[in-house]
Amino acid sequence: MTAVIFDLDGVLVDSRAAIGGAMNHALVANGFPARPLAELHRFIGPPLALGFAELTGQPLHSDAVVACVASYRERYAVSSLTETEVFAGIPEAVEALSRDHRLAVATSKAQHLAEPLLAALGLREHFDFVAGPGIDVHVEDKATTIRAALDALDAEPAVMVGDRSFDVVGAHANGLRAIGVTWGIGDRDELAEADSLLDEPAQLPAMVANMLTRP
16 A cells, blocks of 8 residues: 655644644743744744744753643643644545545644544544654654654555655655645745645645656
């Protein structure tokens, strides 16, 4: 079987409100000022600790950053289930792809948060595996997460679908072609190293078929 691996935030779902709200909750709860939501969008995708280190000005493994991540996850576990929306066209695209390929999610979101979110949004049934850092992992690079999904799927060839440069770099590190989507957080400049760019979810099945069959 061939395989398709998806990033979660910015590809399958629009999580800007849920993530931004939880990040501000974590900042305020730990004595830091809240930020305008638009300023927080660029932190969607990479590991949380990296964002909180920059926002707080504290070292990556500091107590302050660890505390912010914990506060964020506590809030997000509840708010994400009501403040996250599936992008229009994604359910149809994913269902079509699942008929011909094995599917997985590779997300920087903690796995214990990704699983219930996908279930609540009616998407979990389409995926054979959901890869994400464990609750005790402070920072996991995207290449490692993608490798976990690949190992679980045991299928080839495979392609990665993402909206940030981290997804493209992680895909290439694992020898995969990367499809960059422009309906998420990353723009065309950020996704310049992707092997192909798409503007609409409806284009995914045809593009995946093309990438998995061309030499």
